[in-house]
Amino acid sequence: MEEKGISQAVIGRLPRYFRYLGELRDKGVERISSQELSRLMRVTASQIRQDFNNFGGFGQQGYGYNVEFLYKEIGRILGLDKTHHLIIIGAGNLGQALGNYINFERRGFILKGIFDKNPALYGKKVREIEVQPMDRVEEFVRENDIDIAVLTVPKSSAVEVAETLAANGIKAFWNFAHVDLNVPEGIQVENVHLSDSLMKLSYNLERYNKEQENG
């Protein structure tokens, strides 16, 4: 079953299904109906069936879904059956936090290198991996089969860094810099704009407060 032309909204929901199914599996649950999954995840059963139909449906509704099968299939669709090699650009607090997050390794995202332009950080270790100078990154990417770069640099340097890395073979950017990257066609970018997320929270908080004031 090929998954052509699936909307990013559907893709964006897959990791949450994967998370819930992993928890069910860890609890020893073998089968679950779309109704039960719906109650657990607080989305409609219809939404779940529609989402899964994008990938062929994953099995018979009447008997519910096989949890183990569904977990593995969604993992495969997400590319989690493959190993990915990551580097982190920017060894500040956020870069170190991401580098220390071992759950990523469990999912097949293997940290291979960390780079920074601040000499004070050279040699500092994040889980056995030493921070290296930025001027070594191009050679490192070419020689170590790196496919994902995590950008935790200031926005003033992120665009240029991304261009350089893309030219040396990086296929995907996980971008924490508060700027939109400008990369060639075919290179994937996933933005985590933390300020944007905090502003959205602020909006919803203000909105609710206003509604309460207005009765």
Add this chain to the structure above:
Amino acid sequence: MEEKGISQAVIGRLPRYFRYLGELRDKGVERISSQELSRLMRVTASQIRQDFNNFGGFGQQGYGYNVEFLYKEIGRILGLDKTHHLIIIGAGNLGQALGNYINFERRGFILKGIFDKNPALYGKKVREIEVQPMDRVEEFVRENDIDIAVLTVPKSSAVEVAETLAANGIKAFWNFAHVDLNVPEGIQVENVHLSDSLMKLSYNLERYNKEQENG
């Protein structure tokens, strides 16, 4: 102009408009047409006009938008004209990274306290703010007019911590724990599930690789 019933998709785009308008303002640009903004932001002019129409349109199209006015209006809609008091729960790498991020303060999000249950971290300073023991957090929230809690604790404790904080007056959670919170009606939650974001990147990378292989 009231902004009732606006979709979260529109709200989710407001911070990006705010960011671009802030950059235009900093460059001294006074007016911009929806066409120019469209080219800059790589969204259609029609999308921009539709988004802005949710808030009354922000001025005459023929003359373009007044950048300063639009920047301030969107900031006001996002609640950035108010001051918010934050606490961070969890003083690990990620908690420290967020605590050190001074741009949040520029937007009116003022860090008032950091809490952790690990005694080894008590007294450690993140920008002049000392990490305090978790058992002080309830009193602190009640006495310091805290409205937002940032959760950077493991998922095993996040749900319980959120319930306790909500019972003591926290109105909004910025949740980095990899679990869906269960909070009372009217309490706002904005999730930053980093693993989900990385999995989405992985999906798009695999998808593209497969398309290339299949010609």
